[in-house]
Amino acid sequence: MRVVHKEQSEITMDYVNLPDASARGLASNSRSGEHGKMTSAASGRKLYRLVAVSFGLLCILQAALNISLRLALYSSGSKTTGTEANCKNLTEETDELKRKLIDFDHYFKEGWVYFHPSLYYISSIKKTWQESRDDCHQRDADLVIINSKEEQDFTRKFHKLTWIGLTKRETIWKWVDGTQLTKSYWSPGEPNGYEGKTEDCVEIRFHDKENSWNDIPCKDQNFWICEKMVSL
Template identity: 40%
Template sequence: MALHKDRHEMSAIYNISNPGSCNNIPKSHSGEDSKASSAASGLQLYKVGTVAFGLLSLLLLGLIIYVACHMEVRSRTLTEERSELKKTLNDLVSKQNSLTEERDNLTRINSDTEARLTAISLERDELKKSLNITDSQLRSVTEERDRLKVKIGWRIFRGSAYYTSSTEKTWQESRTYCQSVGADLMIINSKEEQNFANSFQTYMWIGLTDSETEGRWKWVDGSPLTTSYWTDGEPNGNAGENCGEIKTFTAERSWNDGTCSHSLKWICEMKLS
């Protein structure tokens, strides 16, 4: 028994000191370690892949969220721009409608104005036609009147007709008669008119007086005396002689101031134009 035990112990020592010569160690033990190592390595790779896939998923999710937010903002912006464009378009349409309405009103007013102008033009032409007829008739009547006046004692001179009376009246009565036939006592403003008045060779009243203000002679139309043909020394009657008369008609300077209440012949003047 002691010998067997020693051998066994020696065998164990030998195996310990010569591990490579030990043929009794199972070869399957080394394969199990290799499998375990491979399994650990695969697990590690799985974990790394899982983490990478998770990170990639998070990155993709973030990108999707960013794109979605960006699209939402862009959509809101486009919606606002579309609303502004619609509003602008509506304003333009409203302005266009207003302008169209204003244009139509102006066109209507223009048409009405043209119609009125046409009517006025036609009426003007008719009035011109009537006026021409009236002017022609007036000329005929005027010519006939002038002829009649010449026939009844009126004489034409420089656009006026003159009548000398055959009877005698006071200065005021003479003027009243002249006014009753559309005339007045004669006014003399030129040498030619003075010579024409003298040509009647009649002692007669003319339309000159200072009855309103002594010494301030004026004609019956209210105009002041500027050119005079007083006889030398005249006027000299002061307040007693306030009416003008032609007395010494044989000379150019033939005027005299006479008493207005005296009766004389007179000369009327009627403007023809």
């Protein structure tokens, strides 16, 4: 009886101490429900944040795309405008070059010779210095002004006694444009006023030498060289 009672008591006590199955189930269900609610709320907040961030990124991308398109259109428009302007300038330059070539052809037919940066006309008859200059004026030019060694060498190639645009004015040698003589190519002993003559005009005489200038009376007759400045 003791054994049975003890066993029953232990059984009863063990049984009493054990949680009720339904209670366990209810507790379990309650905790599960609360956990589910907490999980659902957390998931909802995360989803909301994800949507908000995604929407923000989408707005930023849209704005960047709009800016890129506007810049592309502006750049394209600028390039087009620049290209049109360049084409217009090129056309104008081509037309101007054509006009100059036509003018050059006209000068060449009249006997002018080109030596950068001018055109030169060498006469086939003789006149006094002033008459020679007047002829140059009629050709919209003037007697040659020699500004460099290269031009000096060029004018010696014609092997004619030719007037150049250099005269003495009030004891000072000046070019026809009014500038004073600085660099000269006088032949040795020149200018000299040979035999007491008034030699106020200059000719190219000694063609085989770089220093080829000689002063003679302006009333003498010579060939002459006209110079006309041009630009290409």
